[in-house]
Amino acid sequence: MARVYMIMGTVVYRTHHTWLSRLFLLCVTVFMVWTVLISLHLKSVFEVPVDSGPLQQHPDILGILRDVRRSGRTARGADETSQDDRTCLYRRGKTSIENGGTSKAAVCPEPHFASPEDKVQLNFTGVGQNEVDREIFINRTFAKIRRLNKEAQRDVDETRRNVLSDVSRRGRTCLRGSVDLDDYIYTPGGHWKPRHCAPRWKVAVVVPFRDRFTQLPLFLRHLVPFMKKQLLEFGIYIIEQSNDEAFNKAFLMNVGFLESLRFQDWDCVVHHDVDHIPLSYANYYGCGEMPRHFMSGEDTWDYKILYPDIFGQVFGVTRKQMEVINGFPNVYWGWGVEDDAIYSRILLHGYNRTRPEGEVGYYDTIRRDHKQSDSNKVRHCLLRHGRERVDSDGLYNIWYPVPRVTLEPLYVNVSVDIRPLAWNSTWTSCKNNALSNTIGSLDFFFNTFLGFRHVFKKA
Ligand SMILES: *[C@@H]1O[C@H](CO)[C@@H](O)[C@H](O)[C@H]1NC(C)=O
Ligand SMILES: *[C@@H]1O[C@H](CO)[C@@H](O)[C@H](O)[C@H]1NC(C)=O
Ligand SMILES: *[C@@H]1O[C@H](CO)[C@@H](O)[C@H](O)[C@H]1NC(C)=O
Ligand SMILES: *[C@@H]1O[C@H](CO)[C@@H](O)[C@H](O)[C@H]1NC(C)=O
Ligand SMILES: *[C@@H]1O[C@H](CO)[C@@H](O)[C@H](O)[C@H]1NC(C)=O
Numbered sequence: 191m192a193r194v195y196m197i198m199g200t201v202v203y204r205t206h207h208t209w210l211s212r213l214f215l216l217c218v219t220v221f222m223v224w225t226v227l228i229s230l231h232l233k234s235v236f237e238v239p240v241d242s243g244p245l246q247q248h249p250d251i252l253g254i255l256r257d258v259r260r261s262g263r264t265a266r267g268a269d270e271t272s273q274d275d276r277t278c279l280y281r282r283g284k285t286s287i288e289n290g291g292t293s294k295a296a297v298c299p300e301p302h303f304a305s306p307e308d309k310v311q312l313n314f315t316g317v318g319q320n321e322v323d324r325e326i327f328i329n330r331t332f333a334k335i336r337r338l339n340k341e342a343q344r345d346v347d348e349t350r351r352n353v354l355s356d357v358s359r360r361g362r363t364c365l366r367g368s369v370d371l372d373d374y375i376y377t378p379g380g381h382w383k384p385r386h387c388a389p390r391w392k393v394a395v396v397v398p399f400r401d402r403f404t405q406l407p408l409f410l411r412h413l414v415p416f417m418k419k420q421l422l423e424f425g426i427y428i429i430e431q432s433n434d435e436a437f438n439k440a441f442l443m444n445v446g447f448l449e450s451l452r453f454q455d456w457d458c459v460v461h462h463d464v465d466h467i468p469l470s471y472a473n474y475y476g477c478g479e480m481p482r483h484f485m486s487g488e489d490t491w492d493y494k495i496l497y498p499d500i501f502g503q504v505f506g507v508t509r510k511q512m513e514v515i516n517g518f519p520n521v522y523w524g525w526g527v528e529d530d531a532i533y534s535r536i537l538l539h540g541y542n543r544t545r546p547e548g549e550v551g552y553y554d555t556i557r558r559d560h561k562q563s564d565s566n567k568v569r570h571c572l573l574r575h576g577r578e579r580v581d582s583d584g585l586y587n588i589w590y591p592v593p594r595v596t597l598e599p600l601y602v603n604v605s606v607d608i609r610p611l612a613w614n615s616t617w618t619s620c621k622n623n624a625l626s627n628t629i630g631s632l633d634f635f636f637n638t639f640l641g642f643r644h645v646f647k648k649a
Contacts, residue, residue, distance in 0.1 A: 299421070300390065314554075318407060322410055350594075379602040380599060384422075393476065403559070405464050408556050409556070416468060430605045435523060440522050447512055449595070459507055459512060466504055467554050477507065483544070484551060485545070515580075516535070
């Protein structure tokens with residue numbers, strides 16, 4: 191807070207005795223009075239959901255995390271699939287994909303695009319999922335693809351039953367079957383792997399989702415050809431919150447990360463809003479030494495970003511980075527600032543983010559079917575006290591019931607009933623904490639819109 195006053199003081203000093211300083215002070219006063227009034231008024235609704243009691247716990251999360259930790263230590267690019275054949279869970283069996291003969295192949299060339307001229311051809315005409323499936327799999331193969339996914343679905347369901355009944359039976363099921371499509375090998379659930387070269391990155395695209403059924407086909411119509419053109423290995427995971435709780439995007443991303451690792455040792459996770467479409471093929475969806483924010487501007491903001499430290503919409507982290515930062519916070523129920531909280535975690539662990547410059551990082555948004563979800567009334571308090579929860583809230587305290595997993599031709603549908611986790615008594619309670627929310631919103635205002643580094647960063 192002291193810093194906020196310092197900043198205010200500096201601004202007033204610099205603009206000493208001018209109309210600007212009076213205007214500025216007036217604005218600040220109005221803003222403060224307004225936030226205090228609002229927060230007092232809303233006091234009763236400043237409530238953080240607390241532990242909703244025992245649900246059927248997912249018995250296998252610890253198993254995935256153990257795998258994450260273990261494989262995080264092996265070098266990237268090392269072929270880890272050899273150990274999978276005995277333990278594959280939903281993973282494809284070894285034979286189906288090794289038939290493609292890619293194991294000894296040279297690394298895929300870094301695709302070169304005459305940036306930024308090499309533009310994605312947008313088509314936002316409304317279509318159904320079925321039409322998009324047919325667009326991508328020409329008729330000849332579509333029937334085959336459908337059959338393949340149906341068979342694999344039976345394996346997935348069997349695995350789910352096994353996990354539910356007895357966790358030690360984890361991993362008896364392997365997905366079978368693949369189809370060669372041009373330069374790619376296709377395996378069920380929309381998993382694509384280059385046929386003639388070893389991909390530079392194995393990318394899981396994780397999309398938090400609820401009730402955006404007209405946007406999803408448009409998203410897939412553009413994203414699948416986009417990723418193929420970049421010669422990446424990839425799979426798309428739609429993580430659907432299947433309840434009426436406030437939407438919790440960051441929690442869903444954690445689920446997406448963990449569940450995607452059941453299918454492949456992804457080494458890069460791209461978190462993607464379903465309504466954002468990249469405009470340039472040169473916007474490479476691989477990861478890097480540092481977490482990457484892929485967006486330098488979007489149509490709704492006149493191809494700019496809202497503030498310099500923004501880290502939402504589309505960003506990529508390696509599996510290792512994800513593990514180091516303990517994933518994302520699980521406590522943000524409702525719209526707002528979870529992306530700032532994620533960015534704060536990233537800074538706190540000594541990472542810097544990278545971002546493409548100029549047109550390469552432009553996005554268009556699919557406007558139809560856009561619903562504003564309920565905002566999170568305690569978000570500023572949560573953000574302010576985020577440091578306390580970095581190590582204790584994220585991947586390593588998460589649990590959720592076993593999701594319903596459906597393999598679709600172009601994506602894997604992970605439908606999950608997430609609920610608030612137990613509130614650790616060492617964390618500041620944001621319940622009824624009107625003051626902290628007010629201060630938090632002021633901090634947020636100064637930090638973001640005046641372009642300062644985030645609150646959370648300071649010790
Ligand atoms: C856009 O999509 C619609 C619906 O699938 C299709 O009829 C139309 O031909 C497409 N337009 C272009 C330019 O591809
Ligand atoms: C593909 O299938 C659709 C519907 O089954 C049909 O209308 C269309 O003519 C077919 N296209 C080709 C190229 O066979
Ligand atoms: C991040 O960037 C800052 C400023 O450019 C630099 O001082 C710092 O060393 C960088 N950190 C890492 C881990 O590269
Ligand atoms: C995902 O699966 C659930 C239930 O299994 C279903 O209700 C939902 O419509 C599916 N969502 C998508 C995007 O396919
Ligand atoms: C609560 O958080 C503290 C650190 O903030 C951690 O040491 C402890 O294990 C956590 N308790 C539970 C039950 O997760």
